[in-house]
Amino acid sequence: MPRTHLCLSALAALLATSACTATSDIAAPTAPAAVATNLLPIALPAIGIVPGTERLLLEAVSNGLLYTSESDYPFVYFRHAGLHNPAQPALSAAAFGSLVGIAPNTPIEVISLDAFFARHIERVDPSDAAGRALIPRFILLRETLRRSLSHTRVYRVGTIAIDCYIVGFDVNGDLQGLTTIAIET
Numbered sequence: 248m249p250r251t252h253l254c255l256s257a258l259a260a261l262l263a264t265s266a267c268t269a270t271s272d273i274a275a276p277t278a279p280a281a282v283a284t285n286l287l288p289i290a291l292p293a294i295g296i297v298p299g300t301e302r303l304l305l306e307a308v309s310n311g312l313l314y315t316s317e318s319d320y321p322f323v324y325f326r327h328a329g330l331h332n333p334a335q336p337a338l339s340a341a342a343f344g345s346l347v348g349i350a351p352n353t354p355i356e357v358i359s360l361d362a363f364f365a366r367h368i369e370r371v372d373p374s375d376a377a378g379r380a381l382i383p384r385f386i387l388l389r390e391t392l393r394r395s396l397s398h399t400r401v402y403r404v405g406t407i408a409i410d411c412y413i414v415g416f417d418v419n420g421d422l423q424g425l426t427t428i429a430i431e432t
Contacts, residue, residue: 298418301395302326308391309425312384314411315366317430322388325412327422337398343412346422349404356403363401363413364389396423407432 302324309322327347338346340355349355367385371378392399396415404410409431414424 301417301423304391304395305423305425308384308388312381312388314427314429315378316428317432318428320428320430322413322425322427325414325422325424325426329416329420329422337400337415338402340402343402344404347412353405358401358403360389360393360399360401360413363411392424399424403429 305322306324313319313321329346340357343349343357344351344353344355364385367378368382368389371382373379392413392415396417399413399415402412402414404412407430409429411427411429412424413426414422417423
């Protein structure tokens with residue numbers, strides 16, 4: 248069986264067993280660390296092993312997840328063929344904007360993966376059963392991005408309707424990841 252198929256089969260099985268529906272008989276985890284200990288060792292050995300499978304991995308892991316702000320938006324795969332050497336440091340905000348064609352005066356903020364996903368992992372309301380049930384999926388998404396791409400960062404572009412690029416470099420130097428929108432008035 249090819250590695251790509253094994254990798255996707257493992258992710259599919261993981262997502263099927265951690266289906267995230269909010270019902271009264273599902274016990275939400277008490278702490279994100281407990282979730283990470285139980286969930287991640289199963290999924291992460293397969294992540295990033297086969298170059299070229301990043302799109303499949305990211306789409307599978309983010310399928311059905313919404314980034315919640317003042318509105319909810321899905322995650323969409325993003326790729327920009329680049330001339331970046333992945334051994335070089337991560338892109339600055341200005342370099343990222345220039346690479347992907349963002350107007351020079353557009354505000355761009357750079358934040359870490361941990362800061363970006365904190366609202367869905369560390370800062371979930373304890374009384375929000377649906378949100379707590381999604382913590383394992385958001386941890387898996389964050390770690391998939393972290394382990395399958397290098398120099399992974401979040402570039403928040405604009406104001407109010409903020410385009411969020413959660414991206415890093417693959418082994419070929421192409422910029423890959425996910426995009427979503429955060430509404431912040």
